[in-house]
Every structure is written in structure tokens, then in C-alpha cells.
Amino acid sequence: MDTIVALSTPPGRSAIGVVRLSGPASLQILRALVQQDLFAPEPNRVVLKSLLVDEGVLDQCLVTYFQAPHSFTGEDMVEISCHGSPVVLRQLIDLIQSHEARLAEPGEFTLRSCRNGKMNLSQAEAIRDLINAQTQAAAVQATRQLSGELAQALQPSKHELIRVIVTLESAIEFVEDDLPAVQLDDIKETIDRIIADVANLAETYRAGHLLRDGLRVAIVGRPNVGKSSLFNRLLMFERAIVTDVAGTTRDSLTESISLQGIPVSLTDTAGFREAGDKIEAIGIERTRRAMADADLLVLVIDGSCSLREEDQQILEAAREHPFVVAINKTDLPQVTAGKNLNGAQVVHVSALTDEGIPQLTAAILEPFSSLDSASVGLLITDSRHHDLLIRAKNSLAAASRSMDQGAGEEIVVADLHNALRFLGAITGETTSEQILGEIFSTFCIGK
Amino acid sequence: MVFDETFDVLVIGGGHAGCEAASASARLGATTALLTLNLDLIGQMSCNPAIGGIAKGHLVREIDALGGIMGRVIDRTGIQFRLLNRSRGPAVQSPRAQADRALYRLEMRNTLENTPNLSLRQGMVVDLLTPNNTVSGVVMQDGRRIGAKAVVIAAGTFLNGLIHTGRTTYTAGRAGEPASVELAETLKRLGLPVGRLKTGTPPRLDGRTINWEAFQRQRQQADERPVAFSFSTDKIEQPQIDCYIGYTTGQLHESIRKNLHESPLYSGQIKGVGPRYCPSIEDKVVKFADKDRHQLFLEPEGHDTNEVYLNGFSTSLPAGLQQELVRMVPGLENANIIRPGYAIEYDYIDPRELGPDLQVRRIAGLFHAGQVNGTTGYEEAACQGLLAGINAAFLSQGRPRFGLRREESYIGVLVDDLISQGVDEPYRIFTSRAEYRLAFRHDNADERLSKYGREIGLVGDREWERFNQRRDRIAKIKKALTGTRIRKSDPAYIALAEKTALNGVDSISLEDLAKRPGMTSVLISQLLPAEARLAGPVEDVEFALSDNLYSGYIKSQENAIQRLHAHDTLLIPSGLDFRAVSGLSHEMAERLERAQPVTFGAARRIPGLTPAALATLLVSVSVSA
Numbered sequence A: 001m002d003t004i005v006a007l008s009t010p011p012g013r014s015a016i017g018v019v020r021l022s023g024p025a026s027l028q029i030l031r032a033l034v035q036q037d038l039f040a041p042e043p044n045r046v047v048l049k050s051l052l053v054d055e056g057v058l059d060q061c062l063v064t065y066f067q068a069p070h071s072f073t074g075e076d077m078v079e080i081s082c083h084g085s086p087v088v089l090r091q092l093i094d095l096i097q098s099h100e101a102r103l104a105e106p107g108e109f110t111l112r113s114c115r116n117g118k119m120n121l122s123q124a125e126a127i128r129d130l131i132n133a134q135t136q137a138a139a140v141q142a143t144r145q146l147s148g149e150l151a152q153a154l155q156p157s158k159h160e161l162i163r164v165i166v167t168l169e170s171a172i173e174f175v176e177d178d179l180p181a182v183q184l185d186d187i188k189e190t191i192d193r194i195i196a197d198v199a200n201l202a203e204t205y206r207a208g209h210l211l212r213d214g215l216r217v218a219i220v221g222r223p224n225v226g227k228s229s230l231f232n233r234l235l236m237f238e239r240a241i242v243t244d245v246a247g248t249t250r251d252s253l254t255e256s257i258s259l260q261g262i263p264v265s266l267t268d269t270a271g272f273r274e275a276g277d278k279i280e281a282i283g284i285e286r287t288r289r290a291m292a293d294a295d296l297l298v299l300v301i302d303g304s305c306s307l308r309e310e311d312q313q314i315l316e317a318a319r320e321h322p323f324v325v326a327i328n329k330t331d332l333p334q335v336t337a338g339k340n341l342n343g344a345q346v347v348h349v350s351a352l353t354d355e356g357i358p359q360l361t362a363a364i365l366e367p368f369s370s371l372d373s374a375s376v377g378l379l380i381t382d383s384r385h386h387d388l389l390i391r392a393k394n395s396l397a398a399a400s401r402s403m404d405q406g407a408g409e410e411i412v413v414a415d416l417h418n419a420l421r422f423l424g425a426i427t428g429e430t431t432s433e434q435i436l437g438e439i440f441s442t443f444c445i446g447k
Numbered sequence B: 001m002v003f004d005e006t007f008d009v010l011v012i013g014g015g016h017a018g019c020e021a022a023s024a025s026a027r028l029g030a031t032t033a034l035l036t037l038n039l040d041l042i043g044q045m046s047c048n049p050a051i052g053g054i055a056k057g058h059l060v061r062e063i064d065a066l067g068g069i070m071g072r073v074i075d076r077t078g079i080q081f082r083l084l085n086r087s088r089g090p091a092v093q094s095p096r097a098q099a100d101r102a103l104y105r106l107e108m109r110n111t112l113e114n115t116p117n118l119s120l121r122q123g124m125v126v127d128l129l130t131p132n133n134t135v136s137g138v139v140m141q142d143g144r145r146i147g148a149k150a151v152v153i154a155a156g157t158f159l160n161g162l163i164h165t166g167r168t169t170y171t172a173g174r175a176g177e178p179a180s181v182e183l184a185e186t187l188k189r190l191g192l193p194v195g196r197l198k199t200g201t202p203p204r205l206d207g208r209t210i211n212w213e214a215f216q217r218q219r220q221q222a223d224e225r226p227v228a229f230s231f232s233t234d235k236i237e238q239p240q241i242d243c244y245i246g247y248t249t250g251q252l253h254e255s256i257r258k259n260l261h262e263s264p265l266y267s268g269q270i271k272g273v274g275p276r277y278c279p280s281i282e283d284k285v286v287k288f289a290d291k292d293r294h295q296l297f298l299e300p301e302g303h304d305t306n307e308v309y310l311n312g313f314s315t316s317l318p319a320g321l322q323q324e325l326v327r328m329v330p331g332l333e334n335a336n337i338i339r340p341g342y343a344i345e346y347d348y349i350d351p352r353e354l355g356p357d358l359q360v361r362r363i364a365g366l367f368h369a370g371q372v373n374g375t376t377g378y379e380e381a382a383c384q385g386l387l388a389g390i391n392a393a394f395l396s397q398g399r400p401r402f403g404l405r406r407e408e409s410y411i412g413v414l415v416d417d418l419i420s421q422g423v424d425e426p427y428r429i430f431t432s433r434a435e436y437r438l439a440f441r442h443d444n445a446d447e448r449l450s451k452y453g454r455e456i457g458l459v460g461d462r463e464w465e466r467f468n469q470r471r472d473r474i475a476k477i478k479k480a481l482t483g484t485r486i487r488k489s490d491p492a493y494i495a496l497a498e499k500t501a502l503n504g505v506d507s508i509s510l511e512d513l514a515k516r517p518g519m520t521s522v523l524i525s526q527l528l529p530a531e532a533r534l535a536g537p538v539e540d541v542e543f544a545l546s547d548n549l550y551s552g553y554i555k556s557q558e559n560a561i562q563r564l565h566a567h568d569t570l571l572i573p574s575g576l577d578f579r580a581v582s583g584l585s586h587e588m589a590e591r592l593e594r595a596q597p598v599t600f601g602a603a604r605r606i607p608g609l610t611p612a613a614l615a616t617l618l619v620s621v622s623v624s625a
């Protein structure tokens, strides 16, 4: 039995995210995550641990180890509750996958639980209905619409891949037949073309997951520039406390809104400056985190005063992220015109008069409008599809490398079959019988 | 019931499946009788006189590793040995040998006659006795009744065999031999689903009338040591012969096309499905009309005969026309046909009726092996015979059945394909049918299977000893490969660096060196310490290097398959109502109903089943399991 991993809280923003692992390697993977080879947690006890990555601490998490058979699935399990940021969660799941675990299929935890007799039939049936409901929701959304479309989009690549496999297989299987010589250059070229196509499709996941999980926007800026005011304008109701005392917003505040039908989670952050007291320090730390998690920053500058050192610092910090500059308070006489901002996109707004708010909305939704105009009609939104495409791409790349190194056809074709298997998990299996059928209709085989 | 004679196991048919079955069963201590229509034709090669080839050669070596006899017999009677795909990787190399047809037959009969517990009986079986769906014996045409606890049917193309040449048809099991009509009817009466398949064979020529000069000689390369099939063979003793290659012409194709109305294949007279990879010459010129020539092989049938097999010219055209057409081949202008080619239709039983032990699930003690299961090929037949013979003997002795998994052998792949997918054309093994092709080498069949052969009781002390010695030698070589490093200071370094660009590394292990382009097993062998190098043949080094070459790929393949096919062994409850599975579309339920998969793995391989349908099925099956 292999080890599986899944996010067991719904994707998107929530206070905490729970990542679950099940399978024999669970504890070993946990040890790797905390970078303690001898970490021996007491089963069923919640402990606070830092998950480490090369760059340092990924997150402080509550981890629980359940020992087989005393767990939900009856296998060794680990539960990791961490800060609910999608970025952290995605990073964590990626990290776990690099340690010999794979993403669970829909319902697989329940499945293992049934298989190990941890559940009686009626319990299982209840859960199956739940899973069915979930997979059906996913099936309607993802499988019917997207994987149908995705399968279709993959058809040409798959077709070409099969053609290459057919050529190589024929050369291997039918040595005594009078077949045309294999053109290795052509094959290599075709493989590289398929790699590019699959990679392009996989690449759309970046945009695609925005569509599904929504866009995370953080409003940042030094105190008193009008962040909370803009936040409220965008929210269309007054949620945050607006005062003229700098540092009033001491904590980040997040609301989900729908901007032109696109889910956006909007975060109002504490002012970005040296902390005056401890609570504010925590707020600023959260601000940094919100910045790290955001897909887009709205950097607010007060247009009625000149650009300050602090504004420059924030501009610097924002560089690493996609951002738009909102020059606020256009109702007042303008001192900062939005020049010297190194070509950043600038919108002039007034939280007071609503001037420029539509332009700001448009700027926020820019990634989506560019999506619509893109020639790629299809976006990958399902992390499993993304994972399969990446694996297919990696297998193809391995085949391409093998060809460069002059490896035998049987080695090249082994990786190509792996690629076909991964694509097949999206488009439907290609059986060896189908490949043979293709061979016999392409070449005159047999004595 | 009073029987004239009683045995533990009866084997019906003395072809390649029957011979293996009878031999295995008898050697396992079950009293066994081989019932055959003609004792003189035991081990007859009905089609081309050759054994092995890509994947088929692997099968023979697997049979040998398990303790079967085909490998030894061909090693003693083969007259041209070739290792196919020699220029390719070790996993796809496979031995093939041209046999002296008559010698093979004699050697096989001799082998069986010298097998204790084994009796040969000539006669035709006309009825099976199966009270309470349990085999108790058979009835012969001459009235004899023979009792048994288990019966293996290995009747080849004889079940309701019908030969076609042109518009002429007649019942026969092979040219000149009667068909088994009553036995076929008995199987139908037992309620077994019967289908119809077709195969064909080319004309045989009088070698004295061939202008050999006009053909290209297919020489055995002088430096090639013949690669034997059996792990117990030290040396191929038979003198070796050459085969010859020629080609058809466009003019010949034209004549065939003009005469297609004479072909029972094209007139609709033949209903059975033929193998796509063994097309008749009619099929070749019709389906590949743009090809201006097709390859032909002239294969001498033996040392002491002038008969020559015209491989590549399988046909069911009228005999007279065959003669005319053959003479249109350059070099065959004066050739005489001594046996015309023909097509034969025969009954097969849906192999999905069988368990992994090749026993018919609904009739205890009845086993099917070979063409009756819809396969084609001597090797395919033989491996099934071996498995059926082992299990028939085990059944009679109350021992648990024996089966092979598709992850460990081509035999396992073949049986699993048959019993889970059924057939819709004659089934032939191909390396691409195996998910783990890189792990299934012909030279490691013993490593994979001899342990089973030993446990079963078919691998004798001598062979077992031999196997263990080889294993030890290879282990030593592997150790030497990782332990021996070539350093900059070594005299060999400069030459090697030139050959395979070592980029100035200070030292490299032989294991890593071997993976570099341009390296050969002979070169590596020379670099090994003498005690490892000299202990055995260079094949030992090749073996070790092949393991080394593929290990990484096998691992990544395993990961991919594990990841995607983790649920393959999950059983689908028999009688599961697919239409009642919520979330399965009507179309998907229908596909499943038609295929009746036994495991989730079998369902996965049903063409056209969508991933969503599979996921739905998986949840439903796991929950009800």
C-alpha cells in the first residue's frame, strides 16, 4: 500500500487547513517535514511543530500521529493542522508528494477505511453518498465539463504520442518484418513538441486555480493612506473601522467578494511601518504573510502628500508580487502624480467620492481579462489534473533525455508508456490491444 | 461407471499444449494418459517449423524455468538459432530457432515415452463424462471409457475444424487429419460459449525446384554463439542451416487481386476471425495495396527432407491457382508445391470461463489449454499446457492450485489477458502486452520463475544446483561491478576516456561506466577482476549489466503503475448490477456488462471506459467489498 495525502478541509481560505496522510510512510514523511529523524510522537497526541524547508520555517503546525490500526483508515496516519493559507497548504502538499506520497483519489481515505474494516457497511454507504455527492459536484464541474474538454484538448498530443509508441513498438516487436527504418530525429522532434503542448496546458493551472479558488488581493500601504476606506468601497459596506489615527487597523481583515462574478478574497492589512507596540507588531507580521499569500497587491499611496520613505519601502517589498498602485484621495489637491513608480500600473482613486473605483476593479481583474483573450480556451483547475500533466511531461522529458543519450527503444518507450498512462488517467486508458491494433493497421506485419 | 482404464489425469491432444500438460502432470506423480488421434504426429508443428521469436522466445524460457520440456526439445532439434533484436536492449532480445520438423516430433515423442507415469493412447475422444459438473472421464470413438479426476483439453484446431482452399471446404483438424466434431458438440452441450476463429498456412515447396541463387541467404552470423532456450543446455549440437529471403512482385499482387473472388476470405465463406499479425497474402495485397513487394522466407523443413516452407505466403486460394501464383515469385519460376496452403476455421471456448489455474470454473476438473482458449502459436499453447497440466495433477492430488501473476512473467500476462479480456482474434503474445517488459528478460526467466518450478516439483536437483551456481556467480559479478573503480592512474583510463568521454573524472565504478555510451559487456568484462570474470561465461556479465541498466527504469515504471493502478486486484463481486451503481452512465454500465470484468484492473482495461466511470465503480466496489 502506498501513502496518500490530501487536504481535508475544503480548498480556499479558512482559518486552518488540515492535511492528512495515510499509509505506511506517514510517520517517516512527518519526520522529514520536521527534519527530525528520530521524532517519535505519542499517538493521538496533538503537538506543536515547525515544518521546515530549506529556506527556513514553512509554518508552525499542530501535528497528530495516529498509529495503525487505531486511525480513521486503519493505517498509520498523520494530521497536520496549519495556517489556512492556500500558498502554505499547496507548498506543504507539494513537499509531502516529493516524499513518496501521492495525492489521494476522490474518496480514497474512505475506501481504505472500508477495506481495513474500520467502518461497517451502513456507515460506509452514508459516506459513499457523501463522496458521490462530492464527486458528482466535481464530476459535473470538473469531470464532465473540464475533463471532457481537457481530454479533448489532450487528444492531439495523445494521438501523436501513440503514433510514436506505435513506431517504436513495431521496431521492437517485428524485427523480422520488412518495416521502414525508424527515423529517430522525427521521433525526438515529435516528443519535444508533445512536451511543449502538455507543458502549456499544465501552465494554465496557474490561472485556472485562480478561477476556482478565486483571486487573493491584499491592500497594502503605509498607515492612513486610505486602505481600509478602499477596502470598504470595494466591499460595498463598512466593515472595517475607519479612523484618522495611524495604526488603527491593527489586524488583517479578510472578506470574500464577487467582483464581476469572479471570487475575490480581499484583505485589508495593518499599516506597514515600524511597530509601535506588540499587538501592532503581530499585525504587521500578518501583513507580511498576507502579502506573501496574495495573488495581487493593491498598493495604496496618498496622492495628497508627497511620497515618503515608507511608501518607497513598501514599493520595494511589493516588487516580488504582481501589484497595482492605487493613488488615493484624488478629491484632494494632488502632490504625488504617480511618476517615478518604475512603470507600475497606476490607478487614481478616491475612496471618498468613488472616483476611479471601476478602474481599480478592472485593474484587479486584469489577469482574468487577459485570460479571456488568450488563445488557450481551456484552463486546468483541478490539482489532480495538473499533477498528472506534470508527471506526463516529466516522463516525456525523461524519454527525450534517453534519446539524447542514445538509450535503446525499449527504454525510451517505457517512459513514453508512463506518459501515456498519466495522460490516460485524464483521457481514458489506452490498452496495449489498441496500440497493437494501431500497429497492424499502420504496417504490414506478419509472415 | 465402469471404466476400461483409470488415470488421475487425461490430456486430450498431443500438440504443444498437450505434450507439456502430460509431461508435467506425470512428472508430478499423477498417473497420466495422453490421448491423441495419431501417435506419430505427437509434437507436430502444424504451421511454420520454428519456435521462439520476440516474446515467444521469452515464453519458452519461462516454460523451461518452470520445468517444462519445450526448450530442451527445440535445443536438440533446432537447425538455425538466432537471437532476435541482438542490436537492441537485453529486455527485447529473444531467441528463435528453426526446427527440423520431423526431428522435433520424434524427440518430443521420445521424451514423453520416457516419462514415468505417462501413458500414450491413440484414439478420438467423443464425449466427456461430467456428472454433477465434475469430470469423471471420457468416452472414445471405439467405445473405450477412460476414467480420470481431471481432463485437460488441448485439441488445437481440431474442434469442428473446417479447411478452406478456394471454394472447397472439408472438415479436418489439420490437412489430412480428421476433425473432432463430437467433442466440440459435447463442449457446446455443456453450455460453454463457443466462438469461431481462423488461421492459415502457406504452401510447402519441393526444394529441388527452387532457384536458390535468386534469394538472399540469411546467414547465421559466424561470431554468434547460438543462444539456447533451455537453461540446462550447454551447447547446440545440431548442424546449422541457412534460410533465404525473397520478395513478391507487383505483378503477382495484381494477379492475386484479380482472383480475390476465388478466396474464401473475400467471398464471405470464412466467418471465423483470423490473426491480424499473420495475414494471408491476399490480405497483404489488399490492405497494403501501396506496398510494391512483400517479404518471403524460404525455410527448409529439416536436414533429411527437400520440403521447404514458404513463410509469408499463407493463402486459402484454390490449390491450382496457388501453384500459378508461387511461380510468379522471382526464383520460384519452376517451383512445385508439394502441399498447398489452406485456411482453417475451428471452435474455441471463451477463455473468460477459466480461472487463473485454467480450470473451467463451472466444471470441476476440466482444464483448457492452447488454441481451444483462442490463442495462436506453439509457445502460447505450450505454456498453457504446462500450467493446466500442473493444476490438473494438483487437483487430482488435492494440492492447492498454481498460478502466475502478470507482474512476474509473460505467462502470467497471457493467462490474465485471456481470462479477464477474452479474445476476439487469435491471441498472440507480444512484449508490449506486458507492463513490466523491462523486468522480463529471456535470460532472467530462471531468476523469476525457477523457485516456483522447484516448489512445484518440476525442477530437478541438477537444474536447481545449476541455477543456484549461476545466481552466485552473478551476485559476485555485481559486487565486483560496484566495487571496482577505474582511476585516472589506471592504464585503461586513457583508452576508456577516449571511447566514452569521461570528462576527467578521477575515478568511476564499473557499474556506472557500463551505463555510458559505447560500452559493451565484453569491454566491461575485461575490466573485472579475474576471479569474477573467469568464474562463468560472458552471459553472466551481460546478465548483471542488464539488471544494472534497467533497475532505475523499472523502479519509475513501478511507481507510475502503483500510483495509477493501485486498485487493480480489487475483486468486482460477481453478479454486480452495473446499472444499479449510482453515477454510472447507461453507456458505461453497458460496456461493463458486456465485458464482465472480474477485477478492477480488468475493468480499467475495457476500451472506452472513462476515468470518471472508473472512479465511480471503484467507490462502489470498495464499499460493497
Ligand SMILES: Nc1nc2c(ncn2[C@@H]2O[C@H](COP(=O)(O)OP(=O)(O)O)[C@@H](O)[C@H]2O)c(=O)[nH]1
Pocket: A221, A222, A223, A224, A225, A226, A227, A228, A229, A230, A241, A242, A243, A244, A246, A247, A248, A249, A271, A328, A329, A330, A331, A332, A349, A350, A351, A352, A353
Ligand atoms: N479626502 C479623502 N480622504 C480619505 C480618502 N480615503 C481615506 N480618507 C481618509 O483618510 C484617513 C485614513 O483612512 P483609513 O482608511 O483608515 O486609512 P488606512 O490607515 O490606510 O486604513 C481617514 O480619515 C479617511 O477618512 C479619500 O479618498 N479622500
Ligand SMILES: [Mg+2]
Pocket: A227, A228, A229, A248, A249, A269, A271
Ligand atoms: Mg486601516
